[in-house]
Amino acid sequence: FAVGSAAVIVKVLEAADLKSWYNTMKVAGFPGCLRKMVKPFPFASVLIVALLVIVPNVSFAVDAGMPSNDEPDYFFSGNTQFNIKTGDSYPIEDLWNTTAGIEKDGALVNWIDYTYDAVAHGGFQTVTDTVGGGSSAVAHIYTAEGSSGAIAAMMLRIVLAGDVDDYKSVLCEDVIKFIKDPALAVAAIEADPAQYGNIRSDLTDENAVYLVCVDHMVNEMGTIEIMDAYDKVCQISGEKISYILLDASLLPLQYNDGSNFSTIAYFADYTVDSYGAATEFFTYNTYSGTTQYTDAIYDTFLWKAMIGASAKDAGMTSSYGYLSELVSSDGDIMAQPGYGLSGFEVAYWSVQYNEKVNATVTDDGWVYMDAVDAIAKQKAEGGSINYLSSIILMEYTGSVSTGTISGQVVDDKGNAVNGADISVYQYNEMYSGYTLLAETKVINGAYALPAPAGDYIVKVDVGGIELGAYKSADLSSKIVIETADLEGAVILDDVVTDVDFKLKLEGSVVGDVEPVDITDGWFFVTGLIPDTYTYTLLNSDAASVATGTIKVSPGVNDGLKISPKSYNLTVKVEDVYGEPNESGEVIVTDVITGAQFTGEVEDGQTVIKVLPGKYDVSLGEGYATLGVATQNLSSGNRTVTVTAYDAEGYTKFPNVGTLTLSGGSYSTVIVDGTAYYPVGVATDEMAYTVYGVDNGKVYIGYYDGQNYNGK
Secondary structure: OHHHHHHHHHHHHHHHOHHHHHHHHHHHOOOHHHHHHOOHHHHHHHHHHHHHHHHHHHHHHHHHOOOOOOOOOOOOOOOOOOOOOOHHHOOOHHHHHHHOOOOOOOEEEOOHHHHHHHHHOOOOOEOOOOOOOOHHHHHHHHHOEHHHHHHHHHHHHHHHOOOHHHHOOOOOHHHHHHHHOHHHHHHHHHHOHHHOOOEOOOOOHHHHHHHHHHHHHHHHOOHHHHHHHHHHHHHHHOOOEEEEEEEHHHOOOEOOOOOOHHHHHHHOOEOEOOOOOEOOOEEEOOOOOEEEEOHHHHOEHHHHHHOOOOOOOOOOOOHHHHHHHHHOEOOOOOOOOOOOOOOEEEEEEEEEEEOOOOOOOOOOOOEEEEHHHHHHHHHHHOOEEEEEEEEEEEEEOOOOOOOEEEEEEEEOOOOEOOOOEEEEEEEEOOOOEEEEEEEEEOEOOEEEEEOOOOOOEEEEEEOOEEEEEEEHHHOOOEEEEOOEEEEEEEEEOOEEOOOOEEEEEEEOOOEEEEEEEEOOOEEEEEEEOOEEEEEEEEOOOOOEEEEEEEEEOOEEEEEEEEOOOOEEEEEEEEOOOOOEOOOOEEEEEEOOOOOEEEEEOEOOEEEEEEOOEEEEEEEEOOEEOOOOOOEEEOOOOEEEEEEOEEEEEEOOOOOOOEEEEEEOOEEEEEEOOEEEEEOOOOOOOOOEEEEEEEOOEEEEEEEOOOOEEEO
């Protein structure tokens, strides 16, 4: 089209003989040239060229020089829309300018969006490249558990880039095994998926190695051990990762907010739902579009480096309410970057400040400035700070410090309390309170952390239960934790049941506890490590009939009531004329376990709450019934109708467990040594058989209507 149009224009101009036209106007002089100018054909030719060629190209040239900074809503007909990265439109440029001339100690962890500028403007070497290489490593560093997890992921990034055999002196055999054979890592995740979070089914080998190896190191090595191992890997390889960049684009705030968190989680092979939420860390309220965080997001390096404390630790009841406070803080709620991240320090931190109190994000007056200066300005003059606008650069410093805090944690019997969390807090003038500096886990009964200068407090926590807080001056090399006792009962229909059960306890930190047998409805477990426990009540078939959680604190914890799953058996009792029987007792007996439940007849029926199982129905208190089928209450409530016959009773049967009185088509159970049977059934010619097992003994005998003979 372009070539054809040009050819037509050339022919038109040749036919118009513009040269002759121009000479004619020149000879005519002024004003005669004006009459010569409007000669139709040449004049129209010049006008067409001007409108179709010259004017559009001049317009495109002007348009090409107009950035979207100044005209964000302008229609760019020249298809040259661009943004000049400077000033408020690109606040991270200040970070690049700050770091551009400084010698770097290692590479930068950043999300893909900033890779080009980090290299070109900031002078960094980056873990990711501009086409996404290294994204899985970065995703695991961001989503790792605290500083220990992030450092372990950084270590793996360097190891995986070389020959794992070069690091045999640093890495344990299990980690080397998983790196050499990723299929083993995949199998480990498939065998215990709950340990690794909500992971996608199409897990890659690389992500499986990161997940399993980081988890292994965090649970088998203390924080200082991981730092020392990382430093050795850096020495062997000659490579180092020293900086981690964070900004608001990494946090999920609202549905369709354009944040990168779900993409980061996806690159780490975490499941992302149909709404785009990485469900291990957050979900969306499908009505309002707001985010609802899980506890897992608060444990990530990303959150601790960007915001710090969890919503609960900050005194907030909801994650979205917490975000709302942070986006326009009046100073009551503040971000604390680097919260508990031992081995890291905040190298750069800028935020948006507004002189207006309770300013909204759409108000004018927001300016970026150094965060420490902004906090000081707010304290002196008021105003608002948007902590969700933070741009933060964390720098790895390792275990270099004024010393080491170390010791043992044992219970009052001398057993190691492995898995306990040790946290170091220190008063911070800027935050006007104590802030978390470092944290680690007790491994093999011991812990070690970098010691800050000055006074500090060490706290011990197991499963969310604080077990002690010790000032630095009073801290002993051995912390002794008081053990706990747990008392309670199994309740069925508001009554302690005497059915046999087994109670299984699993601590969130200490793991499984030896199961406890329950024989009379009551249980008493001693010597527990304080923790948050999941309990499971098992019946005689080892099937779970009740579950729950309980926080067990030091000392005696009593009053736990466990109500097993149960169903209602409604028994309607009629006399021989089909009318409701007004009195009597119904006895239902589990045909497998022998467990018995009773109910008094009122207005012709009784409702008995029973455990799942199969039950025989019989009557007491002067009544008996014939031919009632076994009732199956394994999946729901049932109703049965029985006919009550006048009965004779015998009270001298053995008073043991559950015995059965059986004769012909009739049978009933013997309760407390007493059984009832229809009048006239037992005669010399028709005797009842008595049988049963109790406490390892077999009972067998017969009853002729007057006497029991048996052994």
